[in-house]
Amino acid sequence: MTKLWQARFYKTANHLRDLPKLDVPEIAFVGRSNAGKSSAINILCNQKSLAYASKTPGRTQHINFFSVGGAHVAQHRHDPVDEKKIELFLVDLPGYGYAQVSGSAKNHWQKLLSDYLITRPQLKGLILVMDSRHPFQPLDVDLLEWFAVTGKPVHCLLTKADKLNRKESTDSLKQTDTILKSYIDESGKLFPFSAQLFSSTKRLGLETATAFILNLAG
Structure with a gap:
């Protein structure tokens, strides 16, 4: 619990x-x-x-x-x-x-x-929820770029990961990490962005997401 x-x-x-x-x-x-x-x-x-x-x-x-x-x-x-x-x-x-x-x-x-x-x-901080099969639709990108100016953390939950096979899951997470690491502030530092796979149906990623939320809340 x-x-x-x-x-x-x-x-x-x-x-x-x-x-x-x-x-x-x-x-x-x-x-x-x-x-x-x-x-x-x-x-x-x-x-x-x-x-x-x-x-x-x-x-x-x-x-x-x-x-x-x-x-x-x-x-x-x-x-x-x-x-x-x-x-x-x-x-x-x-x-x-x-x-x-x-x-x-x-x-x-x-x-x-x-x-x-x-x-x-x-x-x-912000939990950005995206379908793992279709991450970073235009509105997701707009929101991320717009919120980045606050300097606050963003953690992406790639949901419905149970609908992907292992290779597709790996590729989706890798694609997301690559995009997140492309965001750099004026001093050259990466923004505090992170991502994980998640499935409500299979209870995948619950511990990781919970730990992120509680740690961020202090």
């Missing part, structure tokens, strides 16, 4: 003013709408429906916060969360790619996402 198993739904934010006021580390998950982000959060927290996996990708337009610490394990428990004991927030950001929303709603959603990622001091 890990601390992530203590995750509980905390709140939903539709504006920056709605963000939690607690000064605790936040680790955010982001990715294309069909990359398996919700499934990754659920399996890492050992819960079936902590993060809502919609049958209509792109429907979620809000930022959802899950607290770690201050409550018993399991989402179905209804005991109150002791905010003084919250150690970490896992943050589920809206999926991007083909959101089924109106233009004005999409503009609001994109601004909320960008403002959170760039200005939130509690944000310690």
Whole structure:
């Protein structure tokens, strides 16, 4: 059992003013709408429906916060969360790619996402969720390049790795590492980017991803 198993739904934010006021580390998950982000959060927290996996990708337009610490394990428990004991927030950001929303709603959603990622001091790093069969689609690249200016770590989860054979898995990870190592700052240093294979179905890569999140949160 890990601390992530203590995750509980905390709140939903539709504006920056709605963000939690607690000064605790936040680790955010982001990715294309069909990359398996919700499934990754659920399996890492050992819960079936902590993060809502919609049958209509792109429907979620809000930022959802899950607290770690201050409550018993399991989402179905209804005991109150002791905010003084919250150690970490896992943050589920809206999926991007083909959101089924109106233009004005999409503009609001994109601004909320960008403002959170760039200005939130509690944000310690980003988990970029990508389908291992199709890593670094144009929107993934745009997000990575845009977030790189913060200097914060990005860890890529290459999901659905169970759908690849061994050679395909190796090639996907190698391709991802090569792309990540191509990002160098003005002083010539590599950005703090990393990657791993992951499968919610086969529980592949859980320990590595969990360790990264907890270490990043301190």
